[in-house]
Amino acid sequence: MAVETEEPDLHVRRIRILQKQLANGGFDAALIMQPRDLFYYAGTAQPANLWIPAAGEPILFTRRAHSLARKATWIRRTVEANSYGDLRRSLAEVGALPKSGAVVGVEQDVVPAALVNNLARHFADVTLKNVSPLILRQRFVKDPTEIARIREAVEAWKAGHHQVLSRLVVGRAEYEIAAAMEYGARNAGGDGVVWFRRWDGCLPGGGIVSSGPNAWVVSGHAMTVTGVGMNQGLPWGASARVIEPGDLVVVDYGVTREGYHADMARTYCVGKPSAEQKALWDRLIELHFTVIDRIRPGVTGEELYRIGAETADKMGLAEFFMGVGADRGRYVGHSIGLEVDDWPVLGEGSQDPLVPGAVVTIEPKFMVPGLGAVMVEDDILVTEQGHEIVSTLGHELFYV
Amino acid sequence: MAVETEEPDLHVRRIRILQKQLANGGFDAALIMQPRDLFYYAGTAQPANLWIPAAGEPILFTRRAHSLARKATWIRRTVEANSYGDLRRSLAEVGALPKSGAVVGVEQDVVPAALVNNLARHFADVTLKNVSPLILRQRFVKDPTEIARIREAVEAWKAGHHQVLSRLVVGRAEYEIAAAMEYGARNAGGDGVVWFRRWDGCLPGGGIVSSGPNAWVVSGHAMTVTGVGMNQGLPWGASARVIEPGDLVVVDYGVTREGYHADMARTYCVGKPSAEQKALWDRLIELHFTVIDRIRPGVTGEELYRIGAETADKMGLAEFFMGVGADRGRYVGHSIGLEVDDWPVLGEGSQDPLVPGAVVTIEPKFMVPGLGAVMVEDDILVTEQGHEIVSTLGHELFYV
Numbered sequence: 001m002a003v004e005t006e007e008p009d010l011h012v013r014r015i016r017i018l019q020k021q022l023a024n025g026g027f028d029a030a031l032i033m034q035p036r037d038l039f040y041y042a043g044t045a046q047p048a049n050l051w052i053p054a055a056g057e058p059i060l061f062t063r064r065a066h067s068l069a070r071k072a073t074w075i076r077r078t079v080e081a082n083s084y085g086d087l088r089r090s091l092a093e094v095g096a097l098p099k100s101g102a103v104v105g106v107e108q109d110v111v112p113a114a115l116v117n118n119l120a121r122h123f124a125d126v127t128l129k130n131v132s133p134l135i136l137r138q139r140f141v142k143d144p145t146e147i148a149r150i151r152e153a154v155e156a157w158k159a160g161h162h163q164v165l166s167r168l169v170v171g172r173a174e175y176e177i178a179a180a181m182e183y184g185a186r187n188a189g190g191d192g193v194v195w196f197r198r199w200d201g202c203l204p205g206g207g208i209v210s211s212g213p214n215a216w217v218v219s220g221h222a223m224t225v226t227g228v229g230m231n232q233g234l235p236w237g238a239s240a241r242v243i244e245p246g247d248l249v250v251v252d253y254g255v256t257r258e259g260y261h262a263d264m265a266r267t268y269c270v271g272k273p274s275a276e277q278k279a280l281w282d283r284l285i286e287l288h289f290t291v292i293d294r295i296r297p298g299v300t301g302e303e304l305y306r307i308g309a310e311t312a313d314k315m316g317l318a319e320f321f322m323g324v325g326a327d328r329g330r331y332v333g334h335s336i337g338l339e340v341d342d343w344p345v346l347g348e349g350s351q352d353p354l355v356p357g358a359v360v361t362i363e364p365k366f367m368v369p370g371l372g373a374v375m376v377e378d379d380i381l382v383t384e385q386g387h388e389i390v391s392t393l394g395h396e397l398f399y400v
Numbered sequence: 401m402a403v404e405t406e407e408p409d410l411h412v413r414r415i416r417i418l419q420k421q422l423a424n425g426g427f428d429a430a431l432i433m434q435p436r437d438l439f440y441y442a443g444t445a446q447p448a449n450l451w452i453p454a455a456g457e458p459i460l461f462t463r464r465a466h467s468l469a470r471k472a473t474w475i476r477r478t479v480e481a482n483s484y485g486d487l488r489r490s491l492a493e494v495g496a497l498p499k500s501g502a503v504v505g506v507e508q509d510v511v512p513a514a515l516v517n518n519l520a521r522h523f524a525d526v527t528l529k530n531v532s533p534l535i536l537r538q539r540f541v542k543d544p545t546e547i548a549r550i551r552e553a554v555e556a557w558k559a560g561h562h563q564v565l566s567r568l569v570v571g572r573a574e575y576e577i578a579a580a581m582e583y584g585a586r587n588a589g590g591d592g593v594v595w596f597r598r599w600d601g602c603l604p605g606g607g608i609v610s611s612g613p614n615a616w617v618v619s620g621h622a623m624t625v626t627g628v629g630m631n632q633g634l635p636w637g638a639s640a641r642v643i644e645p646g647d648l649v650v651v652d653y654g655v656t657r658e659g660y661h662a663d664m665a666r667t668y669c670v671g672k673p674s675a676e677q678k679a680l681w682d683r684l685i686e687l688h689f690t691v692i693d694r695i696r697p698g699v700t701g702e703e704l705y706r707i708g709a710e711t712a713d714k715m716g717l718a719e720f721f722m723g724v725g726a727d728r729g730r731y732v733g734h735s736i737g738l739e740v741d742d743w744p745v746l747g748e749g750s751q752d753p754l755v756p757g758a759v760v761t762i763e764p765k766f767m768v769p770g771l772g773a774v775m776v777e778d779d780i781l782v783t784e785q786g787h788e789i790v791s792t793l794g795h796e797l798f799y800v
Contacts, residue, residue, distance in 0.1 A: 220465030
């Protein structure tokens with residue numbers, strides 16, 4: 001087993017939990033194909049298909065780099081299978097072929113239609129059903145190894161922050177600030193990639209730099225502070241806009257270590273903040289901790305969002321909270337882990353209670369046309385007693 | 401129209417070409433959903449669905465950021481549609497609903513099964529069919545605007561190369577060399593992202609740094625020089641291996657500008673190359689130009705690969721060409737454009753002749769266990785008369 005872990009039986013436990021959920025959910029088996037989920041259950045993201053029956057032993061069907069995959073995985077039984085035909089024949093050989101009428105789970109939210117159609121041709125006698133909700137719900141609760149990796153990602157984020165502080169001056173373009181952030185995180189051992197569950201999600205360099213008037217333009221690729229991007233091919237993230245004196249600059253980045261995300265944001269002011277900027281920041285931080293203070297097992301994402309919205313309302317800032325006017329996002333954070341947009345979003349309609357081991361972000365912002373945007377984002381572990389803030393950077397309005 | 405172009409009627413021409421192909425291919429319409437294809441036909445990658453009938457006017461159905469999308473697109477008719485239900489109703493209102501039994505193209509190679517299933521429920525009376533082969537075949541031929549962008553991407557790549565030269569020393573980790581490459585390209589205005597067509601394709605930071613013995617380990621995520629990656633979550637690209645004296649270091653990166661890729665590779669030696677290293681490089685460059693010299697309209701990818709393989713054979717290096725021993729890749733390059741793995745791969749079975757306006761890469765490598773790997777990759781435009789090398793960096797074995 002090539003993967004180091006603090007819990008030697010981690011993989012056994014992960015697969016048993018999924019098997020229980022498969023049985024409860026009426027699935028006879030699942031075929032895991034997406035790299036994040038493969039990494040989670042098999043310990044490697046080499047190209048492979050992982051067969052997990054509701055009862056019995058899992059099999060890793062390696063598609064390429066067979067010996068590397070075999071060396072890396074913690075799955076005991078591995079078989080080379082370059083096609084779904086190979087895979088079906090192998091299952092038949094070991095007597096593991098699902099019965100006619102069986103339900104087999106696939107990750108239909110991310111696996112392309114052509115691939116699922118191909119699988120369906122080879123398994124015409126079974127019903128394919130989306131298994132991703134079970135997987136994402138399991139991934140919501142982190143084990144100590146995962147939390148340790150998120151802590152490391154936070155350190156890489158902070159290395160990026162120090163580069164931002166040293167490069168942020170009037171006359172630099174937003175993309176040069178982005179380059180500094182990414183350089184700092186990568187040199188600190190960041191993986192150099194941010195993963196989205198959303199099939200069409202992607203962020204240039206893994207994050208957003210948005211300054212001055214760009215901060216109240218909202219791209220369709222996310223809600224609230226998005227930046228406007230380098231071009232119409234990816235119209236969010238840093239742009240070529242040049243920083244001006246007095247600008248508020250929001251830096252919101254995903255940074256990964258060993259596959260796990262930190263997702264943090266801070267706001268920087270170019271020159272000493274005006275009284276108005278400072279007051280806006282102070283109210284943001286007050287709101288931020290009002291929400292964070294309520295994080296404990298049992299609280300729902302909807303409740304956290306409501307607390308944020310009510311606080312903004314009391315402050316007279318409702319129309320600038322999480323967007324501008326009617327065009328606001330109805331959420332205040334989300335879960336993180338193997339993907340930056342892990343399930344669930346903490347917002348309207350989010351009725352699932354938080355549980356110990358969940359790691360979520362809280363990311364309030366005020367977007368004030370004419371003034372700019374302030375945003376803060378921290379990563380928070382839900383504990384038995386309440387919560388622990390995992391991201392350790394200070395909560396000042398940094399200025400340079 | 402927010403997008404600058406050297407060809408004012410570019411968009412009209414692109415859509416007319418697809419419409420002709422749709423009609424020839426038996427499609428009544430196509431619904432374009434993937435961001436790269438949206439950018440190509442609609443001029444923006446804001447979240448939207450683009451309806452292109454085989455005959456008649458296209459309609460852009462914006463999903464979010466409606467006013468930004470409207471401002472950016474060159475499609476005249478835009479409609480807000482937050483669901484496939486909205487989309488169907490709108491088509492009905494303007495009398496554009498496909499007849500019962502019609503064939504509608506969708507990008508089934510990349511759009512997730514759940515989304516296509518959802519579309520199929522709303523259009524139960526039509527047949528959905530994969531339209532991507534028509535789109536990718538059209539995108540194979542670049543117009544002057546696209547070629548200009550690839551030239552800009554080459555310049556950003558070279559800025560990364562200069563950073564590599566200044567940072568590559570004994571004792572640095574592969575990921576620090578990657579950080580330098582990415583920093584140089586991003587500061588030169590690179591988009592900070594590399595796009596794959598393959599649904600599970602992703603590269604940390606957009607490229608590969610592979611040194612010493614890592615250079616003959618081949619991850620399943622690509623063929624030949626892949627690096628081993630930071631962890632099993634993404635087991636290719638730069639690793640934490642520390643550079644040693646005399647190492648050969650392959651740097652193979654995709655770099656984008658305005659959505660278009662340069663894909664280049666060079667090999668660096670840490671310290672003056674040995675006679676053996678230099679001789680291997682010289683033979684690689686001889687092979688490289690033997691292949692490039694044959695590029696002209698009419699030649700096939702298979703022919704180019706055969707020329708490379710035969711040349712390696714004559715040199716007595718067949719077992720090290722494009723891999724090691726039996727485990728070799730049967731190709732010598734690929735097309736580039738809006739995706740780094742644009743159609744087609746230039747290799748075995750690639751029978752489509754090159755045409756003027758195509759931009760392809762040629763990327764030979766020798767992987768010699770015990771010695772290391774040498775690799776070179778250049779981007780080449782197919783012209784009426786033959787070809788032009790678009791990437792302009794020198795062909796020396798750089799050493800530091």
